[in-house]
Amino acid sequence: MRKLTRVAIVAMIVLAISTSRTATENATDLIVHEWGTFTSIAGEEGHAVPWFPLAGPPDLPSFVQRAWNVPPKARCIATVRMETPVLYFYTPHELVLNVNVGFPQGFITEYFPRATVGPAHVEPSSITTAGFRSTITWDGVRIVPHAEARFPTESAPNHYYEARDTDAAPLLVGAERERFLFYRGVGTFPLPLSARVAPGGEIEVANLGSDEIPALLLFESRDGQVGYELHPALADRATLRPPALDDEPASVRTTLEQILVAQGLYPKEASAMVATWSDAWLEEGTRLFYIVPQPVVDRTLPLEIDPAPARVARVFVGRLELVTTATLTDLEDALWTNDQARLAKLGRFLQPFGNRPPTRYLRNGEYADAVGDGALEVTWR
Numbered sequence: 001m002r003k004l005t006r007v008a009i010v011a012m013i014v015l016a017i018s019t020s021r022t023a024t025e026n027a028t029d030l031i032v033h034e035w036g037t038f039t040s041i042a043g044e045e046g047h048a049v050p051w052f053p054l055a056g057p058p059d060l061p062s063f064v065q066r067a068w069n070v071p072p073k074a075r076c077i078a079t080v081r082m083e084t085p086v087l088y089f090y091t092p093h094e095l096v097l098n099v100n101v102g103f104p105q106g107f108i109t110e111y112f113p114r115a116t117v118g119p120a121h122v123e124p125s126s127i128t129t130a131g132f133r134s135t136i137t138w139d140g141v142r143i144v145p146h147a148e149a150r151f152p153t154e155s156a157p158n159h160y161y162e163a164r165d166t167d168a169a170p171l172l173v174g175a176e177r178e179r180f181l182f183y184r185g186v187g188t189f190p191l192p193l194s195a196r197v198a199p200g201g202e203i204e205v206a207n208l209g210s211d212e213i214p215a216l217l218l219f220e221s222r223d224g225q226v227g228y229e230l231h232p233a234l235a236d237r238a239t240l241r242p243p244a245l246d247d248e249p250a251s252v253r254t255t256l257e258q259i260l261v262a263q264g265l266y267p268k269e270a271s272a273m274v275a276t277w278s279d280a281w282l283e284e285g286t287r288l289f290y291i292v293p294q295p296v297v298d299r300t301l302p303l304e305i306d307p308a309p310a311r312v313a314r315v316f317v318g319r320l321e322l323v324t325t326a327t328l329t330d331l332e333d334a335l336w337t338n339d340q341a342r343l344a345k346l347g348r349f350l351q352p353f354g355n356r357p358p359t360r361y362l363r364n365g366e367y368a369d370a371v372g373d374g375a376l377e378v379t380w381r
Contacts, residue, residue, distance in 0.1 A: 028091070028095070028307050028308070028309060028310055029091055029092065029093070029310055030089065030090070030091045030095060030097075030143075030305075030307070030309040030310055031089075031090040031091070031309060031310060031311050031312075032087060032088065032089055032090075032305060032309045032311070032312045032313075033087075033088045033090070033168075033264070033265060033266065033269055033312075033313045033314075033315075034085055034086065034087045034088070034303075034312075034313070034314045034315070034316075035085065035086060035260070035265060035269060035273045035314075035315045035316065035317075036082065036083065036084060036085030036086070036316045036317075037082075037083040037084065037277060037316065037317050037318075037319055038080050038081075038082060038083075038191065038292060038316060038317075038318045038319065039053065039080065039081040039083055039319045039321070040079055040080050040081070040191060040318070040319070040320050040321070041320070041321040041323070041349065041352050041353075042194065042195050042196070042197070042288075042320050042321065042322050042323065044196070044323075044356070045194070045196060046194035046195050046196030046197075046204065046205075046206070047191075047194050048079040048080065048191050048320070049079065049352060050077050050078065050079055050188075051077070051078070051079070051348075051349075051351065051352040052076065052077060052348065052351060052352075053076065053078050053080070053081030053186050053348065054076050054081070054109065054186060054348075055347075055348040055351065059158070059159070060110060060158070060160055060184075061152070061153075061154050061158050061160055062154065063112065063152045063154070064110050064111070064112045064160070064182070065110065065111050065112055065113075065114060065115070066109070066110055067107070067108050067109050067110065067111070067117045069107075069117060069118070069119065069120055069121050069122060070107050070108070070109055070122055071122065071123065071124045075124045076109075076124060076186050077124065078106070078127060078186035078187055078188050079187070079188050079189075079191075080106070080186065080187045080188065080189060080191070081186055082103075082106065082184060082185045082186065082187060082301075083184060083277075084160075084163070084182065084184055084276065084277075085101075085182070085183055085184070085301070085316070086163050086180040086181065086182050087099065087180055087181040087182075088166060088168035088179070088180050088269065089141075089143045089168060089169050089171060089180075090145075090167070090168060090169060091143055091145060091169060092145060093145070094142070094143060094144055094145065095142075095143040095307075096140060096141065096142050096143070097138075097141040097143060097305055097306065097307065098137070098138070098139050098140070098141070098305070098306045099137070099138045099141055099181060099303075099304070099305050099306075100135060100136070100137045100138075100303070100304040100305075101135065101136050101137075101183065101301050101302070101303055101304075102133055102134075102135050102301065102302040102303075102304075103133065103134045103135065103136070103185055103187065103300075103301060104132070104133045104189065104300070104302075105127055105128075105132060105133075105187050105188050105189040106127055106134060106185050106186060106187025106188065106189060107122050107126065107127060107134040107185055107186065107187070108134055108135075108136045108183055108184070108185040109184055109185050109186060110182075110183070110184045110185075111136055111181075111182060111183040111184070112176070112178060112181075112182045113138070113171075113172075113173035113174070113176035113177075113178050113181070114138075114173055114174055114176055115136050115137060115138045115173070115181075115183070116136070116137045116138075116139070117134070117135070117136050117137075118134060118135045118137075119134065122134065127186070127187055127188045128188050134185070136183050138173055138181055140173065140174075141171055141172075141173055141181070142171060142172040142173070143169050143170075143171050144169060144170050144171065144172060145169035145170075147169075147170040147172075147177075148170070149164075149170055149179070150170075150177060151164060151170075151177050151178055151179060152176075152177070152178075159275075159276050159277070159279070160182075160276075162272055162275040162276040163179070163180060163182070163272050163273070163276050164178075164179040164180070164272070165268060165271070165272045165275070166179065166266065166268040166269050166272050167266070167268055168180060168269075187300075189300050190208070191208070191318065191320070192207065192208055192209045192211065192213060192290075192292060192293060192296050192318070193205060193206060193207055193208055193209075193213060193234065193290060193318070193320070194206050194208060195288045195320050195322060197322055197323065197324055197325075198239075201242050201324065201325070202239050202240065202241055202242070203218060203239070203240040203241075203242070203288065203322065204237070204238075204239055205231075205234060205237065205238050205239070205240060205288065206236075206237050207234045207235060207236055207237070209293070209296065211293035211295050211296055212233055212234065212235045212293065213233060213234040213235075213290050213291060213292075213293060214232075214233055214262075214263065214291040214293065215230070215231070215232060215233060215259050215262075215263075215290065215291045216230070216231040216234055216238075216240070216288060216289065216290045216291075217229070217230055217231075217252075217255065217256065217259070217288070217289040217290070218231075218240045218242075218243055218286075218287075218288050218289075219243070219252060219281070219282070219286070219287055219288075219289060220242065220243055220245065220285070220286040220287075220324075221282055221283060221284050221285060221286075222245060222284065222326060225245035225246075226245060226247050226248070226249055226252060226282065227243030227244050227245040227246055227247045228243050228247055228251075228252050228255070229241060229243045230255065234290075240288075242286075242324075249278075249282050252282060253274050253278055253282075256270075256274050256281075256289070256317075257270040257271055257274050258270075259291065260273060260274070260315055260317075263291055263313070263315040264313030264315055265313065265315050273317075281319065283345070284345050284346075285321065285322075285327055285346075285349070286321075286322045286324045286326070286327060287319055287320060287321050287322055288318075288319075288320045288322060289317055289318065289319055289320075290317070290318045290320070291315070291316070291317065291318070292316040292317070292318050294313075294314050294315075297314045297316050298314065301314075321349060323353055323356050327353065328353070328356060330342065331343075331346065331350075331353055331354065335354075
């Protein structure tokens, strides 16, 4: 019954999007599609908290450009990691375009092909300064629909390459070839929702804006078992139950692809996005995935393309990490036993998770509820 309910929810999402989508005709026959991810961590009250979103080893090929004007990664404190937006272009004819993306309350950290990134210099505090805005501009982007799909690679595998597995036209910027325009950054812009873990384990979700959130998926992976629950749309508030851990990763990936196609991506694009991020999306822990309304994307990352395309679809997935009792208990166990392998699983989330109040503390060699004095304290250096 629960599987049938999920199918019905996905069908509702598809119907709602297809009946509301409109196409703006223009002088060109150019179609532009974009996908990306906003990754954040929910605090105790459900709102995104500051963290070091760029902590950890590099995860991009060395040919990807690193922005020279931004602070070192170790100093970048933000509330959102803007992960791997890619812009695809579809046209039967060769075109030359100029593309600009603005980023209020954020700055660009990596990109490819070569681009111009501004302003010339930013401080770590710039993204919290009212009115701050960074930009990335590609001038003279040559869209070559019938060109050979020959792009830079390295010998080591990398999830970056998954995004190329689409029918989008190859492009050239100077001598650099790619299937898409890629950029990444960090920011402190407001998210469209909050998600609070209630004492009973339910997730209390609130839409913080005026735009309906088209779809939500609550996911949990624990000790090799996974589960998820779907919610078709969120106009105001909802309470989501923790999912039963009786699903298969393939089922989660298929459902995510269906949701992405319902939002306007082509099937190959949806498959490429899920293939790019499935290892990270389905890793240990609990998180809420949601579709960011396109008006929110347009305000967060204003996009200008000259000449203007006939149609643009921008499909961004919000990933909000949830710190549940199970996550904190596992973290505390690993800290007490110095289990480095378990701590390494948390990766860049280790520091912000460790700053949360503990669920238990050790007294006289035995665990007890974390109340009063004696609570576990973690100091990060």
